[in-house]
Amino acid sequence: MNRRNFLNQAKLLTITTLSSSIAAPILMADVKIITPNDSIGQTLNDEHSDIFLPGEYQKALKSLRYKLKMVQRHVGYGNFNILSFDDMLFIGRNYSKIGKFTKLELEFIESIFYYDPRVHGFYGDRITYSLTDKIYKKALYKVPRTGHYLYKGKTLEAYNHMKKDIGDSIILTSGVRSVVKQLKLFVDKLYSKKANLSLTSRSIAPPAFTYHAIGDFDIGKKGFGYANFTSRFALTDEFREMKKLKYIDMRYTVNNKDGVRYEPWHIKII
Numbered sequence: 001m002n003r004r005n006f007l008n009q010a011k012l013l014t015i016t017t018l019s020s021s022i023a024a025p026i027l028m029a030d031v032k033i034i035t036p037n038d039s040i041g042q043t044l045n046d047e048h049s050d051i052f053l054p055g056e057y058q059k060a061l062k063s064l065r066y067k068l069k070m071v072q073r074h075v076g077y078g079n080f081n082i083l084s085f086d087d088m089l090f091i092g093r094n095y096s097k098i099g100k101f102t103k104l105e106l107e108f109i110e111s112i113f114y115y116d117p118r119v120h121g122f123y124g125d126r127i128t129y130s131l132t133d134k135i136y137k138k139a140l141y142k143v144p145r146t147g148h149y150l151y152k153g154k155t156l157e158a159y160n161h162m163k164k165d166i167g168d169s170i171i172l173t174s175g176v177r178s179v180v181k182q183l184k185l186f187v188d189k190l191y192s193k194k195a196n197l198s199l200t201s202r203s204i205a206p207p208a209f210t211y212h213a214i215g216d217f218d219i220g221k222k223g224f225g226y227a228n229f230t231s232r233f234a235l236t237d238e239f240r241e242m243k244k245l246k247y248i249d250m251r252y253t254v255n256n257k258d259g260v261r262y263e264p265w266h267i268k269i270i
């Protein structure tokens, strides 16, 4: 796909007004809504027709990845989990070691936020509608020794309930994520997958499409490390116990409708 088509797709779901710091030069002309049943959608599900990031954005990928890493280093891991887009821009602008986000980087961020990822086989729901949405700390509880936050209320209650039912061998491995945090995870994965969008979105939702923004969280077994994010987690006693609980469910089951890999560790609250 050439860049122009990608940008047209990117504009499909533009619903809110963008912050004035971002240029929005893309016209709505030629926009085509693609549904999962379209022949295009079918074709793109085929692994031989993977969609890649347009060449121009590939140039921005490396510098953006570096800047996001530096911003995370600057604010700290915990704070970065809930950092807003405007705060990210502010930090870039004000710390010369990081530097202002470039026009191309911002255009890429805008596109990857507002586009329709069905074009490369991701069929999950849009969760966040504005790039500049903020997460308010007051609504959150920082879970000790994890660097992660959970929403107070139903989510936190479910987590505490799980600890009681399963025991202290479970640990929160990811909680609330802001747009910026999800952007970083997506960009890192996209970089490691050599700009292959189809492959990337099978293991990480695009920035506006994560349920981590509204209450889902990831659970692991203490000391299990990276294996917590592989299907090996499904072999643990902790997972077996989790399956019995009536107040939670698995978001991404085998062959889920969203086009996401099997994620036994990703919890949805019922």
Ligand SMILES: [Zn+2]
Pocket: 174, 212, 216, 217, 218, 265, 266, 267
């Ligand atoms: Zn997750």
